[in-house]
Amino acid sequence: MIPDLAQGSVAVAPALLNSILHGPNGSGRIVEVEAYREDDPASHSFRGVTPRTTVMFGPPGHLYVYLIYGMHHCANVVVGPEGSGQAVLIRAVEPVGVTRAMESARPKARRSVDLTNGPGKLCAALGIDRRHDGVDLLATTERSPVSLELRPSADPGEVVTDRRIGISVAMDVPWRWYLRGNEYVSTMRAKGA
DNA sequence: TGTGCGATTACG
């Protein structure tokens, strides 16, 4: 089943596992995701529309990129009906062919998994940053710097459901999903589980 | 205009 980005983030997030994210430096298969939505205290959209979250409240299929801790970028796929403030955070990808550009962008990666096994790492490796905030991931007319290749969702038996990582509120909801046993997953266990 | 902090990473 091909993911339907107009659905809610909690439904779309696990469905995006296996889809391919293409960036300026290379491509990666999505292996770990998290869902965020407007009625969710951990979500940037919780406070409503702000300069930062404008894209999150826009139409589905666009890229929401934000800077975290003053130095790392995180990539999200906006989903749900326009105006609903929902997104899927891409937490890890498995490279689809490692390029020189990806390796150059991740000089600290000593092991191959360190190239893309985290939300900030994958953005650096693929070359995604704030300049790409708001781009249409499904644009077909023109080669976009960042795009999403929707692929059939993973079999439910291959998907592990867990709690989200790195948040200080709404830590109880199981809105993180990853491919079972995939070595590029950032953490196999939710903190505090 | 000022200020505290975060959907992280890397190193000890």
Next chain:
DNA sequence: GTAATCGCACAC
């Protein structure tokens, strides 16, 4: 365990 580093959200 904790430093790095800055745009943003919200309080004055």
